[in-house]
């Protein structure tokens with residue numbers, strides 16, 4: 043499976059995370075290429091992972107067996123229409139798109155009846171602790187297995203039965219690293235006000251988050267049970283949790299996740 047040539051079109055944050063995971067998992071660097079409209083990110087990717095690079099999307103698409111579309115959703119129509127116009131043979135290749143919002147039907151408008159997998163990774167793919175949602179359209183079993191293989195280094199893969207679930211996984215995992223970073227940022231600010239240095243506070247809070255997430259993954263206990271274990275009757279944690287609860291944390295989180303879904307649905311209609 044490592045013989046297939048995989049070209050990323052768009053070499054930004056998410057492409058870097060997936061490329062890093064592929065290389066770490068043993069995918070041959072000579073079979074990975076990144077194309078970008080500007081040079082700096084390509085230079086860094088070449089230096090870090092020894093992959094091939096190009097400033098031409100068309101050259102990249104012609105070279106590849108598998109084309110990974112990794113530009114922002116707002117750029118996607120232009121990129122796809124240029125591919126169809128200048129390299130129509132690409133229609134026969136397998137496409138993977140990382141873009142939020144855009145449904146399969148939109149790619150079919152721009153590229154024809156292509157074989158496509160919508161992938162929704164998240165940035166912890168960079169450290170092989172990501173979650174990637176995957177939804178296939180018109181793919182063979184081999185192609186599905188191949189896509190699973192190239193995302194295997196990113197962490198957990200979740201194959202979805204219905205395309206609408208991609209928007210749900212955006213809310214639950216794709217966007218979610220930012221929720222945790224935001225929460226940790228707020229904790230860091232308060233810890234600094236209490237006198238910890240910025241670096242001490244960051245290390246303490248990230249370690250606590252890592253410990254809590256590791257416990258949750260390794261334990262059969264629910265999140266609720268793990269929380270109860272920390273919460274002594276009449277103690278400090280109870281007061282902190284009551285404060286979150288009084289401020290409506292659960293409703294706030296549900297509303298934020300729904301806002302992410304609503305935005306993905308809006309993008310599907312407007313882009």
Ligand SMILES: NC(=O)C1=CN([C@@H]2O[C@H](COP(=O)(O)OP(=O)(O)OC[C@H]3O[C@@H](n4cnc5c(N)ncnc54)[C@H](OP(=O)(O)O)[C@@H]3O)[C@@H](O)[C@H]2O)C=CC1
Nearest residue numbers: 052053054055056078079080112113114115140141142163
């Ligand atoms: N970031 C995340 O956590 C996640 C992102 N995604 C999806 O991944 C996709 C990429 O997002 P992300 O990596 O964050 O975005 P970035 O802005 O970091 O990367 C986009 C890249 O595309 C390049 N680009 C723009 N236009 C073109 C073009 N016409 N031809 C070639 N390259 C081009 C940009 O180049 P330049 O450097 O010149 O600007 C940039 O390097 C999006 O569709 C997003 O929805 C999905 C899951 C999670």
Ligand SMILES: O=C(O)[C@@H]1CCC=N1
Nearest residue numbers: 141142212216217218
């Ligand atoms: O914010 C976004 O639109 C992308 C998709 C999921 C994470 N980042």
